[in-house]
Amino acid sequence: MRHLVIVLGDQLNRDSLALKGFKKDRDAVWMAEVEEEATYFKQHKLRIAYFFACMRAFRDELEERDFEVVYHALTVDRAEDRGRSFREVLRNDVEEHEPKRLIVVQPGDHRVLVALQAEAESLGLPLEVREDRRFLCSTEEFDAWADGRPGGLLMESFYRHMRKTLDVLMDGDEPAGGKWNLDHDNRESFSASDPPPSGLGPSRFEPDWVTEEVIDLVAGRFADHPGRLEHFTLPVSAKGAKRMLQDFIARDLPKFGMYEDAMWDGEDFLYHSRISAPLNLGLIDPRDCLKHAVQAYEKGAAPLNSVEGFVRQILGWREFVRGVYWRFMPEYAERNHLDAHADLPAFYWTGETDMACVAGAMRSVIDHGYTHHIQRLMVLGNLALNLGVHPLRFHEWHVEMYLDSVDWASLPNTLGMSQYGDGGVVGTKPYCASGNYISKMSNYCSNCRYDPKQSAGENACPQTVFYWDFLARHEDRFRKNHRMKFQIANVRRKRDKGELPATQCRADELRDEWGVGGAA
Ligand code: DLZ
Ligand code: SF4
Incomplete structure (x- = not known):
């Protein structure tokens, strides 16, 4: 029975559960660059280019590992598209490849989950939605934690719960160093007499030829979208992303904490890692972030205020907002507690x-x-x-x-x-x-x-x-x-x-x- 395994643009982790049980002589991975994802909000050119470049790098890696990949690459000519949306392109491919089952890891967007479910239903095919193992707290675990708190959900309590449960930065039952939260040490700013050193910022990566092709495609096809394409410096593969993370831990993590909230004109990154994009696309595993940061603390290479601040973002904040999203969607998107109705200025x-x-x-x-x-x-x-x-x-x-x-x-x-x-x-x-x-x-x-x-x-x-x-x-x-x-x-x-x-x-x-x- 042939399975079509859908891999979305932000699901590019090698160890994805989507690929579990994949039979190379029978199944195929399905990936699609589609107009609708780039335009349902008129997206920044670099955002489109980053997603497409990472998707193509992942396709190439899968093919090197002998996976069959049905991949739809957009071209500058819209007339060549096989459909406008995931649903349209998928429908055409199901006719051609005749799978008996569709498999996907839970999408990071409720809208996409609903679209895939609706398409599977209209095609009369089962859609198996698997867990996203890039999160350390499943949606069920989050709900179980939240159900016990009818008075409200506090990120700080969730974070402590996660540190204890996963034994991260713990000294027995107590937080390492005696305090859960070292935010008070993380409020330094720079001044004219003590400015940030020049040349700060995460490691930069030269675009390879696949990325260059994507940049040309986006420049031609999405010319009227906001943003610039000149600064494509992020890694597009897991290998590059791992180096970016390690460089951050070795070079910038020690001062990350104290200057976490500081801003300086013309310095876009300061001591921040900028790993959020490769992390959210699946090129970095949050477990690696935690492991390397905690090791740096244990070796005495980074102070606790930096390491704790970083761990809180990965293990606390990131997991917490994801739990909130799935607990309250789709109704959450309609909330407007302050009854605010103004537009954003141009x-x-x-x-x-x-x-x-x-x-x-x-x-x-x-x-x-x-x-x-x-x-x-x-x-x-x-x-x-x-x-x-x-x-x-x-x-x-x-x-x-x-x-x-x-x-x-x-x-x-x-x-x-x-x-x-x-x-x-x-x-x-x-x-x-x-x-x-x-x-x-x-x-x-x-x-x-x-x-x-x-x-x-x-x-x-x-x-x-x-x-x-x-x-x-x-x-x-x-x-x-x-x-x-x-x-x-x-x-x-x-x-x-x-x-x-x-x-x-x-x-x-x-x-x-x-x-x-x-x-x-
Ligand atoms: C953001 C984005 C863009 C620009 N393009 C695509 C695409 O062509 N194909 C794709 O699979 N995903 C894309 N994405 C990410 C999606 O908008 C969306 O965030 C994910 O599908 C949610 O899991
Ligand atoms: Fe400062 Fe911004 Fe106000 Fe200008 S607009 S004075 S930069 S806070």
């Missing part, structure tokens, strides 16, 4: 703005399809939150523009954590800050025409203006949240001093100027 695609922090972060997005987490959360996310952008719009933009943003990862991080659209499932309070935070953590403000301390008038910093406007709009709602106590007390003081009307007037002017429509 500069979220072009980077053309006088706001130095936004322009700096957007240049990195346009060049690399990447910014590190503080630029996402506290510069681009913060402005969108305070402006009252629809949380699903923000997620869509994030999927369009970031290489690492597969649906399971993006939705809880953007709609939930960044935009507080889920009303506190992922975060316990909205991540909102004024320009003062950006001023403390970066040098952006010294190169900006705005003043982070001013909240009214032409020179007022828009991050600050919208921060106060946001708090004023939601004062009643946030009064009940004890973690917002100080911020609510501050906005009240500002109201009492009569300072709010000028700020709100400036917020309205900026909203009009940016053409984003109404906020909540």
Whole structure:
């Protein structure tokens, strides 16, 4: 009985359960580059190129290992497509190859799972959905953990549970070093007298000829998409990705922790690993990330604050958001707790703005399809939150523009954590800050025409203006949240001093100027 094993663009791990039991004399792997995946949100050119280049490298590797691969490569000419979507291309291939069963690992996108299930049903074929072994906590294990917590899901409790269960960075029953969380040590910033050394950043990889072909294809076929293709420096194979991880552990992990939240104009990576894209496509196994980081700590090659911060991202945050995604989808995507309805300003695609922090972060997005987490959360996310952008719009933009943003990862991080659209499932309070935070953590403000301390008038910093406007709009709602106590007390003081009307007037002017429509 012939099986067709579907391998999606973000499922490129060699040890995938999709390939378990594969009979080389009978079965075939099915992979397809399709128009719909690149355009259902109009995706960054580099994102499309990265997915296609990694998919082609994986195809070549499978073929070298004697797997039969039915692979659909797009060309510049749309008339040559065998279909627009997974469903259309799959339908044609089922007619041709006559499989008796379809197999897939649980897709990272609910939309894709539903589409494949619907197509299998209309073809009258069984679809076997297998577990994704790239996650250390299965969806069933997550649900069992979450069911025992009717009061709410705290990432920190989940993280401790995972550390204990998998015995990572543990000293018997206690956390290594005595503390679960060393975030307090991870808030250093750079300054003009102590800037980051130049030349920081992860290892870079030259595109091979297969990648060059993909770059030409994307440049020709998706010419009107956002982003640039000039900086293709990521590894496309597991071998390269492993080297990238090891270089990070040896070179950047020691200082990763202390400068985790710092930003510096023109330095897009600092001590960050940038492994999120190859990790989310399956080129790196999270177990390797944990193993190498913990070994570095045990050898004394990296301090605990760095290693713990990294472990928390991989074992805590990544697993947690994936569990939340599958627990609450599809209803989760429709949440809009703050009733926010504004659009994103055009500069979220072009980077053309006088706001130095936004322009700096957007240049990195346009060049690399990447910014590190503080630029996402506290510069681009913060402005969108305070402006009252629809949380699903923000997620869509994030999927369009970031290489690492597969649906399971993006939705809880953007709609939930960044935009507080889920009303506190992922975060316990909205991540909102004024320009003062950006001023403390970066040098952006010294190169900006705005003043982070001013909240009214032409020179007022828009991050600050919208921060106060946001708090004023939601004062009643946030009064009940004890973690917002100080911020609510501050906005009240500002109201009492009569300072709010000028700020709100400036917020309205900026909203009009940016053409984003109404906020909540
Ligand atoms: C992001 C992306 C793009 C641009 N193109 C493809 C594609 O042509 N074929 C494919 O299998 N996957 C692609 N992806 C990833 C998907 O949009 C989606 O994230 C995954 O299928 C979810 O498992
Ligand atoms: Fe950003 Fe405001 Fe600082 Fe300008 S002044 S860089 S807009 S935070």
